[in-house]
Amino acid sequence: MGWDLSTAQFAALAVAALLVGFSKTAVSGANTISLAVFAAVLPARASTGVLLPILIAGDILAVLTYRRHAHWPTLWRLFPAVAGGVVAGTVFLMWADDAVMRTSIGAILLLMAGVTIAHRRRSATRPATQEGADDTEGTGEGTGEGTGEGTGGGALGRRLKAPSYGVLGGFTTMVANAGGPVMSMYLLSAGFRKLGFLGTSAWFFLIVNTSKVPFSVSLGLIDTRSLLLDAALVLFVVPGAILGKYTVNRINQRLFEQLVIGATVLGGLQLLLR
Template identity: 25%
Template sequence: MNLPLITDWHFYAVAIPAVLMLGISKSGFGAGFGSLAVPLMALAVTVPQAAAILMPLLLLMDLLGLAAFRKDFDMKFLRFLIPFGLVGTVIGALLFKTLDARVVAGIVGVFTLLFLAQRLLFPPKPDSPPPPKWVGALLTVTSGFTSFVAHAGGPPISAYVIPLRLSPVKFTATMAFFFFVINLSKWAPYAWLGLLDLRNLATSLVLLPLAPVGVWIGVRIAKRISPVWFYRLLYVGMLLTGCKLLWDGISIR
């Protein structure tokens, strides 16, 4: 019996680079390029279908990222982040069928670009205090919500974590663990919403070998890059993500 997977080459033309970028982001630049995956795939399929196809790939990428950075998590920080992230996923699950994914994309894009503009136009001083915890809680809930809706949880939480100036490896490890928990929590709601059908899962299986390739590239970069270039690349990723999400939000289809 043939699996009912997607066979349109236009889909794979955008899905392959999307999966590679997502793999790199899971192990090296969690705030940047990975959030482009769903918007890029949405050029060929709907946003919910793109999100569903990426679920098995995210699980494998998360496990590989955890293995690569298993000694570098900031567990105290994670105990603060994870509960708020899970609140966001619950909100996303409850509102999923009533929300227009383009509106969510546009909102995330606007806030991503505003954060980036603030960081570049008014760079923080070395002795600047970290953002207050209530801001972190709000941004982490937003991250869980946007992660559920469009796997775009990177920009909101990065707006909180980047000013904390963690080392590249600790930043990457902590984000890897956070999104492992968040992505794992989405499986039951995605099944409840009917998104994990045989066609989407079969397509995921075809794309699955690309997952370790992207993670391997990201791990090598994260462990060798200087903090200055690490955050510069994060900003580039956030710029591209913000522009693409904003475009998705305002474009008429």
């Protein structure tokens, strides 16, 4: 398959691929663990190219599951800024070697974990009506935040919110496939409930990740060797997505998020200290 992987290393990648499917249909952002595993097992730069087709496979399954629940006005508001972030990330990747990539991925993981922790603390102080309820229609409109701009911060803050999240999301997803936590924070702060969150996130990442493929090919991140490994790993995405669909309404969200944050921090530190 192009890399001399031990049985244990391939098993770790297979579990990480399964977690990609699970995160796409249950807990968006949980695949930061997968990112850390891929970057630990494979060369950091190559790991981003191997992981991208696996993420796209998960995105397709998520869209098939939650396609009716997307809020398209939010998506159109984000895409221009995301495109700018992807271009900036591509420029960065043109000169970044494997050591820089490994450090960058580790730093991004720790940054995303910090953002997630900060958001959780803010969420704990908000009224319960804005958080966590099931959304049977899934558009996010029932929360009073149907525009996706969130509350507070004044008119200027609302105008800058989508562009700032979009640029950061585009950059982190291009450099490290780590845009999930950024978009999670944006959608949660905009008041999206469970199904609206998952549907909007599914379409967002299918479109963005697919658009990254030509850039990744031109940078040499996706090649025959990486695609052969993808062919072996993509089979594990499907059971992960099925498991996520089954558990999305049963999972203890708070405990799982705590585990995800902890694993993300450990993965980021492992990459930085490697």
